[in-house]
Amino acid sequence: MKIFAFFAALFVATATGTAHAQDRxxxxxxxxxxxxxPDMATLSLGVTTQADEAAAAMRANSQAVAAVLSQLDQKGIEPRDIQTRNLSVAPIWSGRPQKEEERRITGFVASNRVFVRVRDLDHLGEILDAVISKGANDLGGLSFALQExxxxxxxxxxxxxxxxxxxxxxxxxxxxxxxxxxxxxxxxxxxxxxxxxxxxxxxxxxxxxxxxxxxxxxxxxxxxxxxxx
Incomplete structure (x- = not known):
């Protein structure tokens, strides 16, 4: 028993010394x-249109978006730097449910959002002005980044x-x-x-x-x- 106690104490002392050494x-x-x-900018451009019928709202929206995309092409933006992220058509409701009024559809709104990377910041302001003048009526964001x-x-x-x-x-x-x-x-x-x-x-x-x-x-x-x- 004494021999066992001696070796147990020796083991504890050795383990404690190792732990202290590891803590140093x-x-x-x-x-x-x-x-x-920065040498690159990312734009979030949106076009929102409204009409009495869903097809008419989408048709007007598609025409406006086509004009915006054409303008981007003329400004030298490559197809790889243009991406459609959101496309939707939704009804416009009249009346207020909390007032127990009868609700009805009074029209439709179409929305198309395009993300664009601009790699030449010298023309960024010119590009923004051009797309807004061609129908981009929702500028959702502008951020700058580095290409490399x-x-x-x-x-x-x-x-x-x-x-x-x-x-x-x-x-x-x-x-x-x-x-x-x-x-x-x-x-x-x-x-x-x-x-x-x-x-x-x-x-x-x-x-x-x-x-x-x-x-x-x-x-x-x-x-x-x-x-x-």
């Missing part, structure tokens, strides 16, 4: 960001790792220990493009003025370093 590390978070001017974000993401990752490494060095120096090898690196959520100072204003006449601002590609990492001594 420094964990830090680092962030990196790179700013750049990966080089910026790679630079942001390098900056994030450098930021985390510097923090670990400072912590080790403050604690009076020696910083060892990297045990692990984790990236949180991947590279994230974030808009900076982007805005758009509608004009009464002429081209629509657009300010694309900047896009910041941000990366966050978590790193674990070994304490060498």
């Amino acid at each position: 590390h420094i964990t830090v978070n680092g962030t990196g960001s790179v700013e750049a001017a 974000p990966e080089p910026l993401a790679a630079e942001a990752r390098a900056r994030a790792v450098a930021d985390a490494s510097e923090k670990a060095r400072q912590l080790a120096e403050a604690a009076g220990v020696t910083l060892g090898r990297v045990i692990s690196i984790d990236e949180h959520g991947g590279a994230r493009p974030v808009m900076r100072r982007a805005e758009m204003a509608m004009a009464d006449a002429g081209n629509v003025p657009v300010a694309p601002g900047e896009i910041s590609v941000e990366v966050s990492v978590s790193m674990v370093f070994e304490i060498a001594d």
Whole structure:
């Protein structure tokens, strides 16, 4: 029994020492960001028409959308950068159910929404003005992006790792220990493009003025370093 107790105590002491050794590390978070001017915009253009009959509403809508698409083609937008996302026809009801009034259909509304990528921002305002003048009466959104974000993401990752490494060095120096090898690196959520100072204003006449601002590609990492001594 004494021999068994001795080996059991030795096992516990060894396990405890191993656990403490594994706990000798420094964990830090680092962030990196790179700013750049966007070189692409995505538009959400809608055409909404109304008529007494569903077929008439859709016919008028199709004609207006065809004019918008023709204008986009004339402005050099490639077919691969144009996509119809939503197409609908819905009745227009009169009367209010909460008042127990008789409801009836008084007409129909047709809607078609097209998403467009503009790869030449120098002509963005001109394109917006052209499609609005040809019948696009619902501008649902405008966002800016980068056609090739990966080089910026790679630079942001390098900056994030450098930021985390510097923090670990400072912590080790403050604690009076020696910083060892990297045990692990984790990236949180991947590279994230974030808009900076982007805005758009509608004009009464002429081209629509657009300010694309900047896009910041941000990366966050978590790193674990070994304490060498």
